[in-house]
Amino acid sequence: MAKMGSRKHLKRYKSPAHWPIHPKEDKWTVKPSAGPHAIEESLPLLIVVRDILKVADNSREAKIIINNGDILVDGRARKDYKYPVGFMDVIELPKSEKVYRVLPDHKGRLILHPISEKNREFKLCRVTDKTIIKGGKTQLNLHDGRNCIVEKQYSTGDVVVVEIPEQKVTDHIKFESGTVGLIIGGKHIGELGKVKQINITQSSKPNTVEVETDEGIFLTLADYVFVLGKEEPVISLPGGK
Incomplete structure (x- = not known):
């Protein structure tokens, strides 16, 4: 029985730091299914419904809501409570007419940012x-x-x-100089800046990017830069950015 549980559940202390759950409340939490996002970069749909949206008081209620098809991810009903939700996914609650986009905050935590009907x-x-x-x-x-x-x-x-x-x-x-990018990794995660220069290496070392913000210019990995627009972001961001 213990082996079966380990396949379906995850020990809380082993869950990613960005999950909004307390590691000492219970021994186990839900383990994400294999899917579009890695466990370190996602949230199980049950945690989104229960702990972030707070439209359910407990796991049982959250599972019922999800199984009823009341939660859409990227426009499609997802009935697997373990479904992994990740960066840029669009979460919709048709009954309450609320729509969110999954984005990182400055601490690297995934948050649900409310968006307009047009953005959905x-x-x-x-x-x-x-x-x-x-x-x-x-x-x-x-x-x-x-x-x-x-x-x-x-x-x-x-x-x-x-x-x-x-x-x-x-x-x-296009990923090029002059575009606006969101930093999705490293110590500048969650920051928005302008791509000043892309440095292509001719070795095994990763490519880097010089990014300019109001605080100055910093260097980060190219993999950490997610371009959002040519001059302005084409999506809304937390804080009105």
């Missing part, structure tokens, strides 16, 4: 890899685990605008 129609996905397939088309591998087949050319690091739930790529933001 799309999400931003970064190209992590690409492959040329039969017919000369390109398959994009995106940060949230989805794959898209496109005819246009995109580069790794570019961000595509994806209609949801149709999953159709409608636009893209």
Whole structure:
């Protein structure tokens, strides 16, 4: 029985630090299913419903709400209470007409930022890899685990605008100097800045980016920069940024 429990649950003290649960309240918490986001970069849907949105008082109530299809992720009802929710996902509660986008705060915690009806129609996905397939088309591998087949050319690091739930790529933001980017890792996580320069290395060392904010210029890894627009972010951000 202990082995079965370990597959379905996770010891609280082993849960990621950004999860809004107390490690000493109970021995176990819900373990995310395998899905679009890694455990370190996601929240189980049950925790989102119970601990963040607080539309349920306990796990049982949260499971009922989720099983009824009352929670949409990227425009689709997700009935698995262990479903992993992560960066840039759009969470919708149709009954209360509330919509949120998952974003990081300055402490690296995932938060739910309220967004408008217009903002709920799309999400931003970064190209992590690409492959040329039969017919000369390109398959994009995106940060949230989805794959898209496109005819246009995109580069790794570019961000595509994806209609949801149709999953159709409608636009893209090129990863280049002059764009506005959100820092999603490192000590500057959650900060918004302008990409001043991208430093491409010719070795095994990672590429870096010089980012300018109101406080000055800092250097960070290219993988930590998620571009949001050419001059202004195309999505709303916490704090009115």
